[in-house]
Amino acid sequence: MSTLLASRPRPISVSVIISCLFALSLVLGAPGYATLAIRVIETVTGRNTIEAPELAEAAGDNAEIFVKTDARSQGEVMFETASLVDKIYHLENAIAGYFTESRATGFFITLNGGFQSAIGNRLALDSVLGEDVIKLPNGYLARLQNPKPGVYESNLKQIGELNSFLIEKQIPLIYTHAPYKVEYSDIPLPNKYKIAIEDLNKGLVQAGVKVVDVKSEMDRDGRDFFSYYFKTDHHWTGESGLWYAGMITEKLSADYGFKYDRALLDPANYTYEVLSDWFLGSQGKRVGPLFTGVDDFTIIHPSFETSLASDTLYDSGEWEHKSGTLEEALYWSERVKKKDYFSGTPYAMYAGGDNPIQLIRNNNAPNSMRVMLIKHSYADVAIPFLSLAFSDLCVLDLRHTGRPDNLYDYIDEYGPDLVLFLW
Amino acid sequence: MVFSSSVFLFLFLPVVLLGYYVLFRKSRRWQNIFLTVASLGFYAWGEPVFVLAMLGSIIGNWLLGLLLEKSGDKARKAIVATSVALNIGMLFVFKYLSFFVNAIAGSEILNIALPIGISFFTFQAMSYVLDIWRGRGQAQKNPLDVALYISFFPQLIAGPIVRYETVAEQIRGRMETLQDCMDGAERFMLGFAKKTLMANNLAPLAAAAFDSGTPTVAMAWIGAIAYTLQIYYDFSGYSDMAIGLGKMFGFHFLENFSHPYASRSVSEFWRRWHMSLGQWFRDYVYFPLGGSRVSKGRLLLNLFIVWFLTGAWHGANWTFFVWGLAHFALIATEKMTGFHKKAGWLGSVYTLLFIIFAWVLFRSSDLPSAFSYIAAMLGLSQSGLASAADLFWLQNSAFFLIAGALFAFPLAKKLPRGIFAAGLAVSYILALSYMFKGSYNPFIYFNF
Numbered sequence: 001m002s003t004l005l006a007s008r009p010r011p012i013s014v015s016v017i018i019s020c021l022f023a024l025s026l027v028l029g030a031p032g033y034a035t036l037a038i039r040v041i042e043t044v045t046g047r048n049t050i051e052a053p054e055l056a057e058a059a060g061d062n063a064e065i066f067v068k069t070d071a072r073s074q075g076e077v078m079f080e081t082a083s084l085v086d087k088i089y090h091l092e093n094a095i096a097g098y099f100t101e102s103r104a105t106g107f108f109i110t111l112n113g114g115f116q117s118a119i120g121n122r123l124a125l126d127s128v129l130g131e132d133v134i135k136l137p138n139g140y141l142a143r144l145q146n147p148k149p150g151v152y153e154s155n156l157k158q159i160g161e162l163n164s165f166l167i168e169k170q171i172p173l174i175y176t177h178a179p180y181k182v183e184y185s186d187i188p189l190p191n192k193y194k195i196a197i198e199d200l201n202k203g204l205v206q207a208g209v210k211v212v213d214v215k216s217e218m219d220r221d222g223r224d225f226f227s228y229y230f231k232t233d234h235h236w237t238g239e240s241g242l243w244y245a246g247m248i249t250e251k252l253s254a255d256y257g258f259k260y261d262r263a264l265l266d267p268a269n270y271t272y273e274v275l276s277d278w279f280l281g282s283q284g285k286r287v288g289p290l291f292t293g294v295d296d297f298t299i300i301h302p303s304f305e306t307s308l309a310s311d312t313l314y315d316s317g318e319w320e321h322k323s324g325t326l327e328e329a330l331y332w333s334e335r336v337k338k339k340d341y342f343s344g345t346p347y348a349m350y351a352g353g354d355n356p357i358q359l360i361r362n363n364n365a366p367n368s369m370r371v372m373l374i375k376h377s378y379a380d381v382a383i384p385f386l387s388l389a390f391s392d393l394c395v396l397d398l399r400h401t402g403r404p405d406n407l408y409d410y411i412d413e414y415g416p417d418l419v420l421f422l423w
Numbered sequence: 424m425v426f427s428s429s430v431f432l433f434l435f436l437p438v439v440l441l442g443y444y445v446l447f448r449k450s451r452r453w454q455n456i457f458l459t460v461a462s463l464g465f466y467a468w469g470e471p472v473f474v475l476a477m478l479g480s481i482i483g484n485w486l487l488g489l490l491l492e493k494s495g496d497k498a499r500k501a502i503v504a505t506s507v508a509l510n511i512g513m514l515f516v517f518k519y520l521s522f523f524v525n526a527i528a529g530s531e532i533l534n535i536a537l538p539i540g541i542s543f544f545t546f547q548a549m550s551y552v553l554d555i556w557r558g559r560g561q562a563q564k565n566p567l568d569v570a571l572y573i574s575f576f577p578q579l580i581a582g583p584i585v586r587y588e589t590v591a592e593q594i595r596g597r598m599e600t601l602q603d604c605m606d607g608a609e610r611f612m613l614g615f616a617k618k619t620l621m622a623n624n625l626a627p628l629a630a631a632a633f634d635s636g637t638p639t640v641a642m643a644w645i646g647a648i649a650y651t652l653q654i655y656y657d658f659s660g661y662s663d664m665a666i667g668l669g670k671m672f673g674f675h676f677l678e679n680f681s682h683p684y685a686s687r688s689v690s691e692f693w694r695r696w697h698m699s700l701g702q703w704f705r706d707y708v709y710f711p712l713g714g715s716r717v718s719k720g721r722l723l724l725n726l727f728i729v730w731f732l733t734g735a736w737h738g739a740n741w742t743f744f745v746w747g748l749a750h751f752a753l754i755a756t757e758k759m760t761g762f763h764k765k766a767g768w769l770g771s772v773y774t775l776l777f778i779i780f781a782w783v784l785f786r787s788s789d790l791p792s793a794f795s796y797i798a799a800m801l802g803l804s805q806s807g808l809a810s811a812a813d814l815f816w817l818q819n820s821a822f823f824l825i826a827g828a829l830f831a832f833p834l835a836k837k838l839p840r841g842i843f844a845a846g847l848a849v850s851y852i853l854a855l856s857y858m859f860k861g862s863y864n865p866f867i868y869f870n871f
Binding site: 014015016017018019021022023025026027028029030032036104105108109111112115119120121122123124125126187286287 | 429432433434436437440602604605606608609611612624627815818819820821822840841844847848851852853855856857858859860861
């Protein structure tokens with residue numbers, strides 16, 4: 001029989017206080033029990049599956065463009081084909097998520113970032129592959145990803161094949177790739193993090209694909225390279241989205257001879273609503289606000305009349321129709337209503353973030369151009385402004401569309417005048 | 424499942440503590456059954472297939488233990504020999520067969536997966552039968568009690584290697600006290616902080632040096648020192664957690680570390696590092712061979728056998744064999760000449776330097792990599808003295824290098840109780856912050 005209580009405890013002492021701290025730490029995960037219980041019931045009853053969150057790694061910046069094989073999420077597909085040992089390992093990570101994504105998480109991540117900053121750490125390693133965070137000398141955070149071998153070769157090949165397909169149909173393809181912050185900082189990066197967008201661009205040019213070198217255009221613009229980006233996030237700011245839309249439309253207009261009104265994408269014709277200290281980006285969320293601070297978030301309003309309609313297909317399979325001004329049709333304002341560093345995603349205010357398909361019609365179109373944009377998340381801030389320059393914009397996010405081999409069907413069905421990549 | 428994971432801390436441990444102290448509090452028998460089932464579940468969580476190998480080991484050794492107790496002298500030797508052969512045989516198949524077959528074939532034709540912690544639980548299983556044979560413990564009638572001894576989750580995967588004689592009485596007759604629970608909690612927190620705060624933050628620095636292929640002289644030394652500290656905090660942290668968890672359930676395991684880097688000789692280092700392994704080899708190999716009360720030649724042979732086996736125990740790789748033999752060479756020299764006794768503080772320097780170089784062998788994937796790394800440390804490679812990248816890594820890890828080096832020595836023991844406890848509380852909270860953040864978190868000794 002247990003005699004735990006048979007012995008007389010010592011008076012209140014340091015040991016008691018330390019033990020209480022330990023006992024308290026054991027119940028920190030308690031809020032996760034309810035969520036876990038619900039998910040287990042859902043799984044047992046077949047209403048859902050427990051997905052391994054870190055398997056989403058392959059969908060990062062360095063992922064293959066044509067990567068999906070069916071309509072299920074990548075995590076689900078990889079989970080189903082994993083070995084029993086891997087399944088348990090991923091299941092543990094998934095379950096761990098329920099305990100570490102509680103209210104205490106924000107507190108501990110903030111504490112951790114503050115501690116790491118105080119002791120001079122600049123590299124915050126992460127358990128999730130491809131989510132290591134580095135603080136650059138200028139305080140900007142960058143994501144350190146370790147590109148999978150063969151990704152660039154695969155992308156090169158498949159974009160080349162798409163280009164050949166489009167040449168046959170006499171549809172121009174223009175490829176642009178957002179540069180990564182970390183590429184252009186002078187920190188001595190470990191070799192494993194080497195990223196080679198420039199190599200990909202060169203390879204595509206050799207393969208006959210029209211490439212617009214975004215970094216060169218940024219240099220020509222004259223602004224500090226890092227000012228295009230959020231400090232705590234790898235993405236462009238709203239202002240950079242507007243800049244990209246103006247830059248690429250100007251180039252496309254010159255090369256393919258369609259007309260557009262430059263005033264539509266002139267930054268001077270917009271007003272800027274700045275939400276101070278509003279945004280903690282993807283890298284910031286992993287290290288907390290004390291590691292390098294937080295970002296302002298700017299909502300950009302056109303000073304001229306706009307009229308658009310958008311239809312957005314969500315991952316759930318449901319479509320949402322929105323229409324009205326640019327803000328009404330393409331801004332998801334609820335994303336910025338509340339300041340929430342760890343759960344909020346203000347970035348998704350622009351165009352609703354990453355969704356499989358978005359069809360946009362500009363009722364005040366300056367031309368009759370139908371453009372298909374194949375995009376990564378960098379393009380989200382550019383979509384609203386690009387939509388002002390054309391009659392119709394079809395936005396495809398191949399990470400979400402289901403079957404990438406259907407891209408050819410989408411092109412046939414939509415009949416674009418040109419296809420633009422922003423990866 | 425690792426002790427420093429949220430699943431263990433927030434789910435497994437609270438559930439097991441509740442079951443043990445609430446649900447089954449009235450029956451030792453049911454408490455033991457509950458702990459056994461939880462332990463098997465703990466192992467199966469990471470090794471759903473190899474748990475069968477462990478169950479086989481448990482049943483086999485339980486039967487041999489019963490047979491041993493009931494047999495006459497002649498049969499006893501045969502039973503012990505059978506037990507050793509079966510245990511070593513299982514270890515050989517999983518741990519060494521691929522190595523030897525591939526070495527003979529010259530290419531990789533066999534790849535048998537290594538069950539986590541097989542070296543630890545196999546040695547415990549052997550200890551069970553050997554201690555019954557030596558009269559240091561009685562055979563357990565109930566196989567579940569043997570299962571609890573071999574598979575008890577605190578020490579199952581990475582030790583300490585608990586010899587049966589030290590816990591035989593505790594399986595049925597232990598006494599839990601509130602003070603032990605509190606001490607156990609404190610010990611667990613210390614281990615958790617050592618592992619999560621120190622070892623995990625030193626690991627990237629060591630990896631940056633060892634994985635770079637061609638480190639500069641500075642980076643090679645920084646990496647080797649970082650690994651020296653990492654492996655100490657990793658392994659001793661695990662042992663602290665294991666000892667602490669054991670105490671929470673009324674078990675008292677022997678210590679496994681005693682500030683080994685403060686040793687003044689390599690022999691002393693091995694009396695303070697992974698003490699349970701040293702004691703295992705001492706009791707079951709070295710003493711039966713005659714120990715040190717033999718001729719010089721025989722002593723050398725005895726030491727060679729023990730260190731060859733110690734190297735081999737760590738893995739099937741030439742690096743471990745050479746690592747073991749290097750220890751044999753130094754310890755044999757110390758025993759024969761006694762030079763370390765006259766060396767004073769120089770003994771500490773010599774010991775530390777040797778240990779650092781030895782860990783390079785231990786950390787390297789193969790012998791050419793190890794020798795190339797040692798050449799870099801000695802300035803014999805073409806990588807230069809230092810680079811800007813070295814400075815980046817050094818700045819990034821300076822805090823943990825300095826704190827790690829300080830606390831590897833018995834500094835904390837000299838602190839007043841209140842200051843130590845406050846430091847422990849802060850360290851534990853910071854360690855929790857790393858767990859919540861989700862950072863790099865492997866255990867080195869799971870591989871053995």
